[in-house]
Amino acid sequence: MRKFKVAGAQLGAIQKSDSREAVVARMVALMDQAHEKGCELIVFPELALTTFFPRWYLTDPKEIDQWYESEMPSAATLPLFEKAKEYQMAITFGYAEKTPDGHHFNTSIMTNKDGEIVLKYRKIHLPGHGEYAPKRAFQHLEKYYFEPGNLGFNVCANLGGVMGMAICNDRRWPETYRMMGLQGVELVTIGYNTPAYNAERRDEADGKRLFHSQLSIQAGAYQNSTWVVAVAKAGNEDGHELIGGSLIVDPNGFVVAQAKTQEDELITADVDLDESRFGKETVFNFAAHRRVEHYGLISSQTGVEVPEEVKKQLEQE
Numbered sequence: 001m002r003k004f005k006v007a008g009a010q011l012g013a014i015q016k017s018d019s020r021e022a023v024v025a026r027m028v029a030l031m032d033q034a035h036e037k038g039c040e041l042i043v044f045p046e047l048a049l050t051t052f053f054p055r056w057y058l059t060d061p062k063e064i065d066q067w068y069e070s071e072m073p074s075a076a077t078l079p080l081f082e083k084a085k086e087y088q089m090a091i092t093f094g095y096a097e098k099t100p101d102g103h104h105f106n107t108s109i110m111t112n113k114d115g116e117i118v119l120k121y122r123k124i125h126l127p128g129h130g131e132y133a134p135k136r137a138f139q140h141l142e143k144y145y146f147e148p149g150n151l152g153f154n155v156c157a158n159l160g161g162v163m164g165m166a167i168c169n170d171r172r173w174p175e176t177y178r179m180m181g182l183q184g185v186e187l188v189t190i191g192y193n194t195p196a197y198n199a200e201r202r203d204e205a206d207g208k209r210l211f212h213s214q215l216s217i218q219a220g221a222y223q224n225s226t227w228v229v230a231v232a233k234a235g236n237e238d239g240h241e242l243i244g245g246s247l248i249v250d251p252n253g254f255v256v257a258q259a260k261t262q263e264d265e266l267i268t269a270d271v272d273l274d275e276s277r278f279g280k281e282t283v284f285n286f287a288a289h290r291r292v293e294h295y296g297l298i299s300s301q302t303g304v305e306v307p308e309e310v311k312k313q314l315e316q317e
């Protein structure tokens with residue numbers, strides 16, 4: 001089909017006490033709106049079914065367990081899959097996954113228009129820290145609650161095109177988009193939960209945070225000539241503010257739709273996947289222009305290592 005209407009379904013705050021059923025009802029209401037507008041793909045945020053629980057340091061395994069889904073669909077999420085089939089609308093949303101053998105991932109699934117799961121992604125770039133950090137204004141314990149994803153940046157065929165997913169912090173890393181770009185991705189979905197200020201630097205607040213988010217998404221779209229639909233969980237969760245700013249970006253890097261509120265809000269855009277072709281065949285014709293012989297450090301080194309000769313030169317100055 002290659003031409004369709006896409007919806008970004010921003011969710012407002014989800015409180016710690018909100019049930020899965022209540023959240024799923026809100027998601028279905030957004031699907032109803034998207035259906036009325038003729039959308040064939042709807043994108044929900046990261047950890048869409050719950051509050052952003054990695055801000056809470058919990059130690060009781062039973063209390064921790066409540067945040068994870070051990071099956072998908074589950075009884076509580078089944079209405080999403082049924083609506084997808086009824087409306088012939090592909091869906092994607094994030095959730096905390098507990099595997100049968102006890103592994104924990106920050107996961108996203110995508111369905112086709114019949115509500116069948118066609119792609120699963122497990123978040124690779126986990127931000128934050130793995131232990132309680134008393135000096136921070138609030139916790140960001142993703143490294144405590146999740147393992148890094150083990151499925152790679154995979155893509156699938158959906159709605160006649162090549163689609164992939166990333167989750168929140170992944171959007172800040174060019175490697176995320178390039179790994180999918182190298183597999184011909186034409187539309188990337190990204191869900192996010194971004195605190196409205198930096199827990200270690202109060203002056204980095206929502207203006208800068210929104211700018212960094214948008215900058216990363218627009219750059220990823222342009223440099224890989226792909227559509228990107230990036231969707232926030234926004235608003236005030238139990239006293240913790242999250243940025244909104246959900247947006248849809250075209251393969252030239254232009255923003256074609258953007259959320260205005262911090263609430264449940266639907267944004268839509270008309271997507272033509274063929275618009276990604278020109279960039280892929282010209283400026284970002286990877287086969288013609290990439291020089292992998294010079295990219296070794298990208299996959300062999302994580303941290304910064306200033307070359308020894310440069311260190312010496314600096315000492316002499």
Ligand code: CDT
Nearest residue numbers: 127167168169192193194195
């Ligand atoms: N959920 C998530 O990954 N949040 C991170 C917070 C880090 S703040 C730079 C994000 O990248 O938005």
